[in-house]
Amino acid sequence: MSPHPLAVLLDVELLVAPFDPLTSLAAWQARLMVGLPSIAAAEAHFIGRVRPVTSDGSPLEALELEHYPGMTEGRIAAFSLALAHQHGVAAVLVRHRVGRLKPGEPIVVVAVAADRRGPALRCCQELLETLKHEAPFWKREWVNGCGHWVAGNTPL
């Protein structure tokens, strides 16, 4: 039987340890080669790293990222699939760190594969914004041994 036309390769994972975004992307691309019925000609990638300063401009010691086990993964998978269908893309990759991160460490990778650059780029951007506002993550900035919960998101 031929694959369903709306079948999407969805790959979502939360990571508790530092990771290399390029290794994640290369592994994802290898999976696409065997998992997609035809080559996706366009890919959009986003890599986010921890800023070296806090939201008020102080030098950041570490960033702690708390999540809601079960719900966070479930919400990301649900809205990733919905956005993939909405934009008509073939595959979505999300890797997101949790735990304690140092400045400069990768925190998120979002990648989208599609037939055209428009859907790939639009889906990637919308997914990233949705991730920031609809996935239960909470950031705590650490400065000189003191932690402060971040109340909102950074500007686009």
Add this chain to the structure above:
Amino acid sequence: MTSGELRVRLFAGLREEAGWQERSLVHQSGMTAAAVWKLLNLGGTAPPATVRVAINHEFAALDTPLANGDEVAFLPPISGG
């Protein structure tokens, strides 16, 4: 947890303000997340507008009736990505 109970969970700043992260509560007919907030003395008569509610891992309205065995969570403002 028995079937006649609710599990209540708090995260991040809410958890630290309350001093606990998870509690069980006897479920009463018609109970809502708003009623749970008040019953557990989590601050004022209702959660601040910035606090969101999740029931069984799905976002929900404050006045959604809860069922036996439900997990209700109060979520401070989200800051991911």
